[in-house]
Amino acid sequence: MNNQRRTVLKSGSGAALLGMLAAAGIITPGMALADWNKSAFDAKSMADTLKALGAGSPADSKDVQVTGPDIAENGAVVPVGVSASLPNISMVAILIEKNPNALAATFVLPEGTEANVQTRVKMGQTSNIYALVKSDGKFFMATKEIKVTLGGCGG
């Protein structure tokens, strides 16, 4: 009986702590996160993220490629690359559908920078990875499923 009460207490204070952290996160950004797209990174689902990025419902495109392993043994370090052959690409974003927050990273590419970026991301579980690309003001998307055998988020 007591044990149960403990659990409730714990989860209650955990939630409160999270709330405080979130509040702290909202107060500090004045200096630190001035330009950081908080709403996009905080969005949970794919649809909300796309909305926050102003992408609406992007069209699938064969000219966008997502590269990565078919099976990632360690979800904490999954190499992912995005390349695209569309003209005038100004932005590339990597989204992971089943992560707690879908958006992993956005890249703003000035003229002269090739639409070819590679990075490493964390994945909590097997999920589709989406590459979102902005070309001539329109959004395009491509996807790839990566299976994760050991998750990289949480313990």
Add this chain to the structure above:
Amino acid sequence: MGNPMKIRAANKDGVTEVKVLVSHEMETGQRKDSAGAVVPAWFITELTAKHGDKTVLSCEFGPSVSKNPYLAFKFKGGAKGDKITVSWKDNKGDTRSDEVAIA
């Protein structure tokens, strides 16, 4: 100030490829320590790469970029000896900037 970044920049046929390895914990804020307390989020939010004074890449990261983030990209132009400067900022307001000459 975090630890130094490892940056490599090489020019080949008029295209410069830059590879960056940043040293950063990238805590998601989802993990719990052994006592069950949530480890607060601590991750790089912005990273900018410049060739001379010109920005060649600016990124925004979320916490789901892996620990010690790796980044590779290419841009047209750049010559041997030119400076590439990479700087980042994390959600605690910490920043770091490192530069390297194109090989």
